[in-house]
Amino acid sequence: MISDNKINPTPKQREAIHTKANPAVIYAGAGSGKTRVLVSRYLRLLLKEGYRPGRILAATFTNKAAEEMKERVAAQLLESSDEEIIRELNSAPICTLHAFCRRLIESNTLKLGIDPGFRVTQEYEVRLLQEESLLVVFDRWRSQHPDRLKELVENLSWRSDYRLRRGRTPASRGFSRQFLAMVDAVRCAGEFREEPFRPLSVDFESNQKFADDCLKILNSILADSRSLTENSIRRATTAQRGLRLYLRVSGDDKSKYDEIIGLINELKGSLSAPLRAVKDQIRNELLPQLRDEVHADVYEKIRTILNQLHANYLVDFSDRKRELGVLDYSDLEETALELLSSALLQKPVVDCILIDEAQDLNPMQWKIINMLAEDVPIFAVGDAQQSIYGFRHADVTAFARAAQNAEAEGGVKIPLEYNFRSRSEILGTVNKIFTSLWKESSDVELLKLLAGYQYPPHDSKEGTHKVEMLLSAGETRQKAREKEAQHLAQRILQIVKGKSFKVHDREGKTTAYRDPQWHDVIVLVRSSSSIRFVEEAFHELNIPCIASTGIGFWDNLEISDLMALLRALEDPGDSFSLACVLRSPAGAFRNDDLIHLRFNLEENPDGIAESHPQRRSLYQGLQEVADKSAEKDTLARRAADFLEIFDRLLQMKNRLPTRLLIETWVNETDLEAFWTSQEGGESKVKNLRKFLRLCDSYGSLSSSALREMFDDVRMREVREGQAAEPFSTEGSVAIMTVHAAKGLEAPIVAIFDMNYKPRSNTGAFVHSFSNGAAFCLQDSNRRLVELSNYFHTKKEIKDKEDAENERILYVAMTRAKEKLILSASKNSGGERRELRGWFADIQRHLNLADNYLFEQNVEPSGPVSLINKENIDTGLLLNRQWQTEHLYISTTDQALKLEEPVGSPPPGFPAEPEEKFGPTSVVELLRKDDSIFAKLLIDEDFASGEYETAESGASVGQWMHLLLQKLPFGSDETAWRECSAREGTKLFGATPGEELVEDAICMLRNFFESKVADKAHRSAKFLREFPILFRLKDQLFRGKIDLAFDSPAGWTLVDYKSDAIDTTASESVLEKYGHQLRLYGLGWRALTGELPHRLILFFLRNGQAVQVGLDEEEVQETLNLIPD
Structure with missing residues (x-):
């Protein structure tokens, strides 16, 4: 039997490795050793069942996972001394599904009509091409079909973005972002591509019957109204009038519909129990259908326009990619599926399929897999409980269906429930929370985790509680998060340096237990916006930390200035970017200087007229004003000195690597010297050097392409942390989002800001795998009008987002090996406001009382065991911030310090009074x-x-x-x-x-x-x-x-x-x-x-x-x- 040398397989792992059933779906829980099972299965296929490496497709989710699997297989094969198999392994399809699709296409480029030298674009390039294509279509429509644009602006709602509709097209950033996201979703779904926006189905007779049924229910409830409040009676009676009025109208008469909908819509808010069920029926089913009746004609008109926009955009986008000889990732999927569906093209020879992280496949990828697996065995490994890539269109229901249907199709479903990562106390908490949370979930079949690794006993002081909850409080949400971060920082400092907690050394190189080090700790957050609070608190206590994602780096002035320089070098006529450069420390121009450069004030001495007759670009102004012979501090001399450096870089931008361009700028403007002289300047110098290293990492890109890539990184919030301090021998605490931590583990894991609740991603456009795309209308008063398809799809998306948010918490909690810290905070804005996000889930499903958690006088000071409402020990340690004030190091109060009330502002602060133009x-x-x-x-x-x-x-x-x-x-x-x-x-x-x-x-x-x-x-x-x-x-x-x-x-x-x-x-x-x-x-x-x-x-x-x-x-x- 082939197995890991260190740990023998469990019976279920052994069954998975040896099974001959097809299909075989392995439901692998967190920390269950799925990679080891996958590698052992692959090795068995090679060495015991006679498969060749080149004919086994092993599809992984990431390139890193593919390399890791290939390395593990190679290490095992070295013992078999089969040199031929080892040689074949180098070219074997152990790769991502996109890489496999690329292989298929490369073998058939001529038949497919694709450039044999095609390359796959990066995400930032795709975004640029998409934006360009959409703008080209809008420009064409502006001249050829202005009526279409007018209809979109007047009838389509993209919520807050309508305020950005200035100019001749609705192509605001909000519109383009939402429209292109919808296009991506349609392509990943593989359905309704020709016509993503589906027609309404209006059935007046069915609506009348449903309204009549609702009216009968209301009549029955109101006939015996003793259990109803006055408010409930009033609202129900109003809705009753609306339903009666609707039943008297004909299908063609729309004159009364505003009144009807207004009356029925009164059945809302907090109502008495007998009315709640019929309220949900009316609001969720009837009202959207009535809106359909009213707006069906407008909907059909806008639907036609949007489908035309979608078709025109795809043509232009495809043409652009063809001209450049590139394919995007969706092209790889679509073209591979076309190839597999065609009898004329050469299909790949695949004898067996193994899939890793199957829960993260999108519908198009499942179609490819199912097409390949028609005549060959398939072995799929995944965990629906860890599906957290819905924003990439992963379809968790597809894997759940595959797991449920495996046995019915003559295959097997094998659960791997033993977790070899976490202590039993941590697993007990996870099981307790999610057994309650998912007991009625249709997407996720709960797999309770069992402890598969037995930690040896130890006698550390903190040996009893492996899960603890830290609670903090502040007057505002901002202050509460700051207090929470300080509380967490102090607790981690206490764990690492307090000599009271030990971590198990599984490698056995020294002793069974050792003192924890900084690199044993990971802090996880739901959103990167939470990272800065942790970073600041850690820096105050001198805790070394690295934020692998977070805000900070791209938002620093010194980095923004360099990005502005790249934009200005790309287009000197971009006056706004050039202004940022001129006003930066490297330029040192004032506001008045910019106005003089922008306008010929000598010819317009009274200032700037409303019509701006003498306007010119800043670059033109610099060229016209520059005079090297002028006195040193004059505008003319400074303009000449600036252009001497800037024009030289402009001439060299296509010949020099971007790093050298930036390095030349930094050196010749003495930027490092400037920032070093400023308070806190050392970190800014480090950020400058980090920016140079990033430029070096992408040396093959032009300065404009590099700038676009960095802009895309910033826009999509895939952000770098601040430049890190040099590592100590103990390393640093890692701070990252849960998505960045997928696949990682650590002895000590803290989850910060558990009150955070993400916003819903629904906007102007929504998409469903099964029903296509929908959009939101607006009436003549710009009020939102949600028709039935939009309403139901939005609700479906909201439900999926909530379910995925729960799975993200599950992934976060199961990263911990020996200590799990759950951190939350409360602000004084009101008790109910605090019941949100993951904290609300944990509180509800551990049956905790809110006042028990937050009231200062309920428990004595000091950490205590957390007891639920039934007086049962939850197994968690409760540690409240106001009970541990003695742990804190005092911080400087950043508020304004004013000696006494004043009636006017301090003169000159912080504006620049000496300048005429603000x-x-x-x-x-x-x-x-x-x-x-x-x-x-x-x-x-x-x-x-x-x-x-x-x-x-x-x-x-x-x-x-x-x-x-x-x-x-x-x-x-x-x-x-x-x-x-x-x-x-x-x-x-x-x-x-x-x-x-x-x-x-x-x-x-x-x-x-x-x-x-x-x-x-x-x-x-x-x-x-x-x-x-x-x-x-x-x-x-x-x-x-x-x-x-x-x-x-x-x-x-x-x-x-x-x-x-x-x-x-x-x-x-x-x-x-x-x-x-x-x-x-x-x-x-x-x-x-x-x-x-x-x-x-x-x-x-x-x-x-x-x-x-x-x-x-x-x-x-x-x-x-x-x-x-």
Whole structure:
């Protein structure tokens, strides 16, 4: 028997290695030794059953897995002394399925009409070609079919992205990203490629019958309404009227449908128990069908246009790839399937198929496998519980079906439930949670894990609890995460350096147990946005760490500047990128310099006219102004010095490797010396050197291709961590996302930020493997209209995302060998807000009481065993942050330090008062004409109609801001009138009229008598008209915060609005204002290190205060509006 030399196979492993059944589906649990089984199976086929290496397809998920398998097989074959088999192994198809498809195509290129020298594109190249093809189609439509574009803009909804529809096409980044993602999904599914958007199926008679059934149920419930609340009765009665009205209309009469849907839609919210089932039926089935009836004609028109867009795009995209002689990964799958389906082409000779990670195959890949396996045995290894690549269109249900159907087809399904990685205590917790979580799941068949490796006994102090829960608390979500990271850092420091915990040395080189080292620890997160909290906390305690993915590197100014340089070298006419270079330390130009370079101010001395008659590119401005003979510090001399270096690089960009271009720039501008002289500059120098190493790693790429690749990496958030410190002999703690850790293991694993809950990926377009693509409409008021196919597909996607999120937690927990730490935190915004994400799953399925976890006085101080609601020990150790404050090292408070309340901002900080033109003006003037100006979101007057106009043209809004800055809290109406007259005369050039003054007094009264003003007056610190300067997405923003005041919960930012609007009705205006104020909040974070506690829009004319949300989704939506 062929087996691993160290561990004998279990009976189930032995059965899997030896089985002759076909198909054989191996349901391999986490840590069950599936790779060892796969290698042993392969060796048996070679040495015992007479198969040749070249005729066994062993398909793996990654190239790394293929190389590992080939190395293991080769090592075993060396003992057999069969040199011929060893030679054949070098070219054997132990590879990814894409690599195998490529082999098939290379053998048939001429018959397929494909360039024999074709190459496979990288993902970043594919994205560029896709964007170019879509834009080409839109350009063609703009001239040939403008009516199609008009229909899309007026009727298709892509949610928040509609605000980016400026110019002549709807090809915003949001639209293109969502449309191209839909195209990818259709190609991976292999269904409905010719017509991805399917027609509606409207059946008026069936809808009427269903409505009648629902009405009968409502009538029955309302007939005995004793168990119903007043609210439930009111809503049910309203829906009852709507159903009756619907049953009286004819199928062709749509005039009453808005009223009907509005009435029926009232059956929502928290209702009494008898109404819940019929509410779900009406909302999930009937209402979408009624919307279908109303919008069927519009849907069919947009469906036709989108299918035409899809077809036109695919033609252009295919033509571009053919011209370049390239194929993408979907091409490999599609062409291989075409080859296998054709009787005219040479098919591969495959006698046996082995598949690794079968749960991660997409539908197209399953079609290829099934086509190959028609006449040959198949051996598939996978684990539906570890399927976490739904975003790559993996179909977990296909593997689950294969496992369920194996025995019915005369094959076998063999479970491998013994886990050789984790301690039994860890496996017990995993089983307990997921037995409850998946007991009703249709996608996943639970495989309980059993301990397959017996750890020898030991006497360390921490020998009882192998799973623990760390809980932390903070006043805000931001502070709670910071506290949580500090708590986790201190706990890991205690484990590694406290001499109380030992890890087992399985290699047996020294002793059975040893002290843990830093490299024994992995910290896992669900989202890369959580990584920075852990990094900062670890750095404070001098814990060496490496973030294999995370935010930071690409967002550093020194790296952004180099990326801007690559863009400017690619296109010197890109004034915005060149402006970033000029304003960087290497350029050292000021804002005023950029305005002078952009405009011929000598010929336009009064400034910049609205029509911008003298506009030129920055590069042209540099060339026209440059004078090497000018005095040293003049603009002309600095322009000449800059061009001397820049033009030389421009001439060499196609001849020198990118690394040498960047290195020349860094050396000749003394960038390293500059950053070394700055506080914290050492890390920036390391980042510069890391960027050079990355350039070196892709030496064959041109500077423009390299820049595009880096941009794609950043856009897709596959991000590098900060440049690492030199390793110590103990290594470093690894911080990574769960996806990056797939296949890894460590003695100590911590899962951080378990309150995080990812956003749903549904947008304008949704896709289902079985039903094709669907889209969301909007009505004339830009309200979303979700028809039945979109509604049901969106729900299906949401359910799949939730199920996959649970499987990601399973993968995370099963990485741990000896210690598993579950870390979560609570903010003071309310108890129910904390029940989210993985923490909510664990709390619910371990039956834990919320107050038991978070109330400080429930348990004595110090770590305790975690008991559930039934007073049963869960096997977890509870360690709460407020019970272990003595563990913490104090950190510096980053909040603003003001000695006393002030009524005006500190002069000159942080804006640049000596310059005439502010960064916001610079950004506006440098953007291309068809771009979305950042000014639209940050300037006070971005919304038309915000301020009324006085006789002189000065705005009432400006006047009110002056008054609210000058007048002290507690002042009376006499002071208001005096100040109004004085400041109004200065502003308008004449004494403001009585009516205007009364209007101002009314607005002042509304504010000074409000709760907002009272809280600001009673606060310890407040700021008025406070200037801020900050950078987002490589753009500089400058603005003023009208009012900011501190409180125990944190800072509140207030933005005055003098609109005469109804805040309950003007949703679009409120939304725009919300984005504007949220940007101020981001600027506040850039200044103070944390987001404000609260954002408030105060409408002076009616005294209404509207709070603006600041949760992660809302902040991200605002960031998405800023053009890259």
